[in-house]
Amino acid sequence: MASVQEKFTEMTWPSSPEKATLEAKNKFLGFWFFLGGETVLFGSLFATYLALKDKVPDSSHPLAKDLYSMDLTFAATMLLLTSSLTSVYAMYHMKNFNFQRMQAWLLITVLLGAAFLGLEIYEFNHYVHEGHKFTSSAFGSAFYSLVGFHGGHVAFGLLWILSLMVRNAKRGLDLYNAPKFYVASLYWHFIDVVWVFIFTVVYLMGMVG
Amino acid sequence: MSTYAHKKGFGATIWDYLTTVDHKKIGILYLMAGGFFFLVGGLEALFIRVQLAVPNNDFVSAGLYNEILTMHGTTMIFLAAMPLIFAFMNAAVPLQIGARDVAFPFLNSLGFWLFFFGGVFLNCSWFLGGAPDAGWTSYASLTMEAHTHGVDFYILGLQISGIGTLIGGINFLVTIVNMRAPGMTYMRMPLFTWSSFVTSALILFAFPALTVGLFLLMFDRLFGANFFDVAAGGNTIIWEHLFWIFGHPEVYILILPAFGIFSEIFATFSRKRLFGYSSMVFATVLIGFLGFMVWAHHMFTVGMGPIANAIFAVATMAIAVPTGIKIFNWLFTMWGGNIKFTTPMLYAVAFIPSFVAGGVTGIMNAVAAADYQYHDSYFVVAHFHYVIVGGVVLALLAGTHYYWPKMFGTLLNETLGKITFWLFLIGFHLTFFIQHFLGLMGMPRRVFTYLPNQGWETGNLISSIGAFFMGIAVIILLINVVMTQVKNVRVGNDPWGDGRSLEWAIPSPPPFYNFKQLPLVRGLDPFWIEKMEGKTEMTPAEPLGDIHMPNPSFLPVTISFGLFVAAFGALYHVDGKDWALPVLFVGMGITLISMLLRSVKDDHGFHIHKEDFENEDKGGRA
Numbered sequence: 001m002a003s004v005q006e007k008f009t010e011m012t013w014p015s016s017p018e019k020a021t022l023e024a025k026n027k028f029l030g031f032w033f034f035l036g037g038e039t040v041l042f043g044s045l046f047a048t049y050l051a052l053k054d055k056v057p058d059s060s061h062p063l064a065k066d067l068y069s070m071d072l073t074f075a076a077t078m079l080l081l082t083s084s085l086t087s088v089y090a091m092y093h094m095k096n097f098n099f100q101r102m103q104a105w106l107l108i109t110v111l112l113g114a115a116f117l118g119l120e121i122y123e124f125n126h127y128v129h130e131g132h133k134f135t136s137s138a139f140g141s142a143f144y145s146l147v148g149f150h151g152g153h154v155a156f157g158l159l160w161i162l163s164l165m166v167r168n169a170k171r172g173l174d175l176y177n178a179p180k181f182y183v184a185s186l187y188w189h190f191i192d193v194v195w196v197f198i199f200t201v202v203y204l205m206g207m208v209g
Numbered sequence: 210m211s212t213y214a215h216k217k218g219f220g221a222t223i224w225d226y227l228t229t230v231d232h233k234k235i236g237i238l239y240l241m242a243g244g245f246f247f248l249v250g251g252l253e254a255l256f257i258r259v260q261l262a263v264p265n266n267d268f269v270s271a272g273l274y275n276e277i278l279t280m281h282g283t284t285m286i287f288l289a290a291m292p293l294i295f296a297f298m299n300a301a302v303p304l305q306i307g308a309r310d311v312a313f314p315f316l317n318s319l320g321f322w323l324f325f326f327g328g329v330f331l332n333c334s335w336f337l338g339g340a341p342d343a344g345w346t347s348y349a350s351l352t353m354e355a356h357t358h359g360v361d362f363y364i365l366g367l368q369i370s371g372i373g374t375l376i377g378g379i380n381f382l383v384t385i386v387n388m389r390a391p392g393m394t395y396m397r398m399p400l401f402t403w404s405s406f407v408t409s410a411l412i413l414f415a416f417p418a419l420t421v422g423l424f425l426l427m428f429d430r431l432f433g434a435n436f437f438d439v440a441a442g443g444n445t446i447i448w449e450h451l452f453w454i455f456g457h458p459e460v461y462i463l464i465l466p467a468f469g470i471f472s473e474i475f476a477t478f479s480r481k482r483l484f485g486y487s488s489m490v491f492a493t494v495l496i497g498f499l500g501f502m503v504w505a506h507h508m509f510t511v512g513m514g515p516i517a518n519a520i521f522a523v524a525t526m527a528i529a530v531p532t533g534i535k536i537f538n539w540l541f542t543m544w545g546g547n548i549k550f551t552t553p554m555l556y557a558v559a560f561i562p563s564f565v566a567g568g569v570t571g572i573m574n575a576v577a578a579a580d581y582q583y584h585d586s587y588f589v590v591a592h593f594h595y596v597i598v599g600g601v602v603l604a605l606l607a608g609t610h611y612y613w614p615k616m617f618g619t620l621l622n623e624t625l626g627k628i629t630f631w632l633f634l635i636g637f638h639l640t641f642f643i644q645h646f647l648g649l650m651g652m653p654r655r656v657f658t659y660l661p662n663q664g665w666e667t668g669n670l671i672s673s674i675g676a677f678f679m680g681i682a683v684i685i686l687l688i689n690v691v692m693t694q695v696k697n698v699r700v701g702n703d704p705w706g707d708g709r710s711l712e713w714a715i716p717s718p719p720p721f722y723n724f725k726q727l728p729l730v731r732g733l734d735p736f737w738i739e740k741m742e743g744k745t746e747m748t749p750a751e752p753l754g755d756i757h758m759p760n761p762s763f764l765p766v767t768i769s770f771g772l773f774v775a776a777f778g779a780l781y782h783v784d785g786k787d788w789a790l791p792v793l794f795v796g797m798g799i800t801l802i803s804m805l806l807r808s809v810k811d812d813h814g815f816h817i818h819k820e821d822f823e824n825e826d827k828g829g830r831a
Binding site: 022026030033034036037040044045047051056057134137139140141163 | 418
């Protein structure tokens with residue numbers, strides 16, 4: 001088993017650095033299990049949203065079909081899906097021991113994620129002005145909880161990837177930090193998959209009424 | 210408690226336990242904290258039975274009774290039974306699979322401290338305006354109407370300790386998948402390891418549902434959301450579903466490790482291989498799977514309709530099949546065995562009829578049409594105490610006696626152990642058997658008193674007397690523990706003489722690195738195989754080499770303490786107190802800064818070099 005402090009070159013770098021040590025294997029598997037738990041977490045939030053969709057106190061409150069717009073959510077979806085692709089490029093360069101390019105692609109990923117978050121904040125602000133608030137109806141509570149939990153995950157993912165980039169900027173790749181980059185990218189993909197479901201279940205199904 | 214600890218000062222020992230990442234010491238911490246909360250929950254149970262001993266009693270008021278009843282259930286499930294199960298998982302599982310530690314030693318410690326601070330936070334409610342009073346299920350229709358902070362203590366306390374439990378579950382899943390010794394295939398794992406594995410998977414998939422439920426409740430109570438406010442479009446049934454999607458797997462989270470402990474005990478003291486090992490594994494996995502399919506049998510009377518009720522009724526009855534497989538396998542393990550009736554074995558034998566009685570009433574409750582009659586009556590109270598006390602608590606007491614030598618290096622006194630056993634068993638049946646009939650005679654659960662001349666007086670008095678038998682049994686156990694530790698008669702590797710799995714092949718308590726050389730596992734019951742070939746220890750699977758060990762850390766305590774502080778801020782923020790928001794930020798700051806410290810400071814652990822093992826034999830530390 002390779003040592004975590006060993007110095008590598010492009011030639012000696014293992015082909016799957018995210019699973020090259022026992023610690024890395026544990027981290028890799030443990031994170032997949034964690035994502036299994038997160039699936040149940042979001043599943044519960046989706047179920048709650050579906051049960052409370054369009055449940056409002058009186059007819060003065062806007063419903064899903066009055067609120068959602070395709071332009072905004074389509075743009076947000078494209079931003080987040082592209083960020084998933086760029087994080088794949090980052091991991092490609094990580095596996096090829098190209099630290100600078102990995103950092104560059106991670107930076108692009110972070111920028112795309114931040115743009116997504118910006119759109120989401122704009123969207124929430126817009127809805128609040130239309131009378132769709134966290135505290136105004138059960139529909140509002142369920143909507144902001146589900147989409148907000150996802151947004152919170154995006155924000156946490158941004159901080160996570162950024163702190164990994166800053167922390168390791170000077171020392172490059174080794175078998176201690178390679179699995180950390182890898183599970184952060186797994187997390188980023190998971191957030192993306194959840195968004196695909198939010199786009200479908202919340203926005204598309206919301207727009208058809 | 211180890212000889213090593215005795216050589217150090219008191220302060221140094223405390224510091225050692227605060228910073229430890231060693232699974233054996235974390236097991237001891239879980240045992241002490243879980244044991245403490247078990248005593249607290251037991252006292253609450255005694256108060257309940259004193260209040261109900263005679264009709265029209267005024268030992269406690271109606272409001273206080275609701276608080277005691279809620280805290281009894283919550284404490285026993287979340288703060289006593291689960292931590293005690295984690296105590297044995299920590300003490301035994303890494304040893305049983307031949308590992309030097311768990312997969313995530315730091316997270317193991319973090320899981321314990323989160324549970325501990327969550328439990329302390331929940332119990333702070335007693336001194337800060339009153340405990341939660343909406344039942345351990347805290348149905349939203351009750352919690353939305355609760356006007357003290359009790360329920361908020363429940364929400365935040367369980368949220369903190371729940372994170373700890375989830376972390377523990379992931380840790381054991383990865384440990385069992387990745388860290389088994391050479392030759393330890395899945396189908397050679399001891400049954401306790403198997404049941405810990407399935408339980409950890411249940412924790413992973415069940416707890417997030419509770420997390421979400423608690424979040425929704427917190428949003429409603431503290432942040433003005435409307436999930437459960439019917440006037441704003443909310444629906445209180447959502448809480449019931451989320452709670453039981455967690456809550457039903459939870460009872461299997463508790464009972465499967467109990468099954469595992471008993472499987473070990475039956476095989477050891479019958480001096481036979483466990484009968485039907487593969488069917489036991491299959492039944493364990495199947496119970497775990499079906500455990501997720503039956504949550505709505507707690508909600509037959511909600512009005513889900515006949516089709517939903519029928520599906521959940523049939524699914525519930527199906528669980529009786531794998532459970533029956535297990536019962537017969539245990540009986541056949543004893544059949545023709547050379548049985549030794551030690552204290553753990555007495556518990557195991559008594560467990561079978563007690564648990565079967567609870568299972569039979571479970572099938573009765575599963576009949577949805579009949580459940581309308583049993584629902585919310587003492588019949589249900591009798592049922593779940595038969596499975597939880599007759600199953601889980603008997604297993605925890607058996608496990609305490611069985612694993613004590615491996616955890617502390619001393620053997621609990623067998624005579625006192627048997628006295629504890631008989632008092633507890635008699636007290637248990639005395640308390641709960643009669644409650645079946647009280648329920649059938651119409652006594653509802655959760656009432657703080659009742660009127661005379663309904664035919665309930667004798668039954669309630671008998672039940673209350675039984676509770677004191679159990680109380681005395683636990684006191685004798687405590688005396689036994691103190692006496693045993695004061696006498697401090699050290700025992701060898703295999704104090705029961707018939708140990709079958711790997712933990713009995715190494716010293717009691719094991720050195721901090723567990724195995725000097727990883728053992729070679731050649732079949733089920735690996736140590737027994739070696740013994741049958743006349744050997745006294747395991748064949749090593751590797752030459753003597755350097756061992757990598759993790760560093761101790763104080764950060765798990767500070768991370769958990771930060772959340773503990775922040776929870777007070779969140780709780781009092783709703784009262785408009787000026788200091789609440791700063792406290793929330795300070796608490797979260799402590800947690801986040803501790804997490805940041807953990808991230809930026811590389812922790813590579815340390816190595817024990819093979820040359821140091823000679824010093825180790827002389828008592829020094831590597």
